[in-house]
Amino acid sequence: MKDDTLLGHAGNAPFENHGVVNPPVYHASTILFPTLEAFRNVGTAKVRYGRRGTPTSYALEEAVTELEGGHGTISVSSGMAATASALLACLKAGDHLLVTDSVYAPTRHFCETTLRRYGVKTEYYEPLVGGDIARLIRPETAVVFVESPGTATFEIQDVPAIATAAHKAGALVIADNTWGAGYYFKPLSKGADIVVHAGTKYVVGHSDTMMGLVTCGDAALYKQMRDDIQSLGMCAGPDDAYLALRGLRTMGVRLPRHYENAMKVARWLKERPEVKQVMYPALEDDPGHELWKRDFTGACGLFGFVLRNSDQKALAAMMDGLKLHGMGFSWGGYESLLIPTAPAKARSATKWEVDGQCMRIHVGLEDPDDLIADLEAGLERMEKAGK
Ligand SMILES: Cc1ncc(COP(=O)(O)O)c(C=O)c1O
Structure with a gap:
């Protein structure tokens, strides 16, 4: 079956x-x-x-x-x-x-x-x-x-x-x-x-x-x-x-939609000048892509990215005005979420050093064009506040 x-x-x-x-x-x-x-x-x-x-x-x-x-x-x-x-x-x-x-x-x-x-x-x-x-x-x-x-x-x-x-x-x-x-x-x-x-x-x-x-x-x-x-x-x-x-x-209909939306958002983020790095194994140039392709049959809606600007006031300007991305610790629901993270702090055996502000996004089931518009307005607010 x-x-x-x-x-x-x-x-x-x-x-x-x-x-x-x-x-x-x-x-x-x-x-x-x-x-x-x-x-x-x-x-x-x-x-x-x-x-x-x-x-x-x-x-x-x-x-x-x-x-x-x-x-x-x-x-x-x-x-x-x-x-x-x-x-x-x-x-x-x-x-x-x-x-x-x-x-x-x-x-x-x-x-x-x-x-x-x-x-x-x-x-x-x-x-x-x-x-x-x-x-x-x-x-x-x-x-x-x-x-x-x-x-x-x-x-x-x-x-x-x-x-x-x-x-x-x-x-x-x-x-x-x-x-x-x-x-x-x-x-x-x-x-x-x-x-x-x-x-x-x-x-x-x-x-x-x-x-x-x-x-x-x-x-x-x-x-x-x-x-x-x-x-x-x-x-x-x-x-x-x-x-x-x-x-x-309904997981079998939700997950492919999360995957499709996340791919669209991840590809868009990768092209943005404010974004230094996107961490999503489903992207062809992700370091884990080959292993992911070998062992996984798809990807969910959760991934990370790094903003070049780590100014906290600028970040607040972006986050506080988001209309479709909520700030919350969980993920996996139908709705989109975005939070800042600090992965370097959690490491003890290895160093995870990337200059910039790490973020974790959960791409939900909304229309991805609306999600991208929400993120785009946020990045513009961030750039304006960071100047
Ligand atoms: C990878 C992973 N494992 C385990 C958990 C713990 O699950 P719960 O919050 O249901 O205790 C979480 C929660 O965020 C998680 O992200």
């Missing part, structure tokens, strides 16, 4: 629910058992207590598992909960963890605070390291964490080469696949063992729900992961699971 067909059907079982197309929202903590025998056999019941899952969360998990090509998925309350719980499930005191230096900043924070306190040593590596990661792997390296591309600097990682080296040394590979959304990138088919995903972004797609998804490539990992996540008490709420599954149904 092709992904677009799968997105319309996976996880749905209408005739288990009176023919209703979408799985209902099961609000549940207590589940009743009809007999003592059924109660005693709780281990065989799929639905037994709200925290352990409901038909609503199972439907979402089934659909995401099929999309990612995994063995099983666990839905949790946010993308960060997915990342944190997957790392906790795979690590113990004394372990060494390798994390890309381009990682999402709160993931780094988690490694430097909670994981450090529990005796896990995190080392950050050059995102473009590829197979040379082998040189950093120690006997106690338990996990290599990849995020391709990084959410602020957009380097594409050679996941297959990293996974080959990691597996040779007995380490697991966890991939943050929020940018690829399980649609344009399939890390499990490229060697990753576990995929974590902020469903908050493109799965939900409407900027109104938090959702985290952990998909495991095999049965043993899935069993352990589900058990560990249960012990941490993490679960997704039924309304959120419903909204995430509803969002997922």
Whole structure:
């Protein structure tokens, strides 16, 4: 089945629910058992207590598992909960963890605070390291964490080469696949063992729900992961699971439009004299383009660019007058967003030095000509204020 067909059907079982197309929202903590025998056999019941899952969360998990090509998925309350719980499930005191230096900043924070306190040593590596990661792997390296591309600097990682080296040394590979959304990138088919995903972004797609998804490539990992996540008490709420599954149904039409619009905006930005650099792997001259072409089937609406002018007053003149681009931390919704970023500050293993003001744009589903007009007026305000 092709992904677009799968997105319309996976996880749905209408005739288990009176023919209703979408799985209902099961609000549940207590589940009743009809007999003592059924109660005693709780281990065989799929639905037994709200925290352990409901038909609503199972439907979402089934659909995401099929999309990612995994063995099983666990839905949790946010993308960060997915990342944190997957790392906790795979690590113990004394372990060494390798994390890309381009990682999402709160993931780094988690490694430097909670994981450090529990005796896990995190080392950050050059995102473009590829197979040379082998040189950093120690006997106690338990996990290599990849995020391709990084959410602020957009380097594409050679996941297959990293996974080959990691597996040779007995380490697991966890991939943050929020940018690829399980649609344009399939890390499990490229060697990753576990995929974590902020469903908050493109799965939900409407900027109104938090959702985290952990998909495991095999049965043993899935069993352990589900058990560990249960012990941490993490679960997704039924309304959120419903909204995430509803969002997922249209992801296959939304993402190509984000991609098309983002290409148009990225190409336009590249030609602007105020813009020094555009970081979007789908652009032919992007340093990650060849790897992206090899491993991805498309690109989402999120990318970066660098403004030559880093004067903050001029930046404010541009940002404060934008009509269609909101200033907000998330992405993946239908609407366009633009924020200044400071990726150099987050690095510890490598230097990311570009003169100018870094920006991160999320190109939404609006008409790209209107988005370009909004940006053009903004750049003109910036130039005027910077003179
Ligand atoms: C790449 C990436 N991973 C994980 C997360 C965390 O997701 P959430 O905000 O749902 O916790 C985000 C959120 O911005 C993200 O961009």
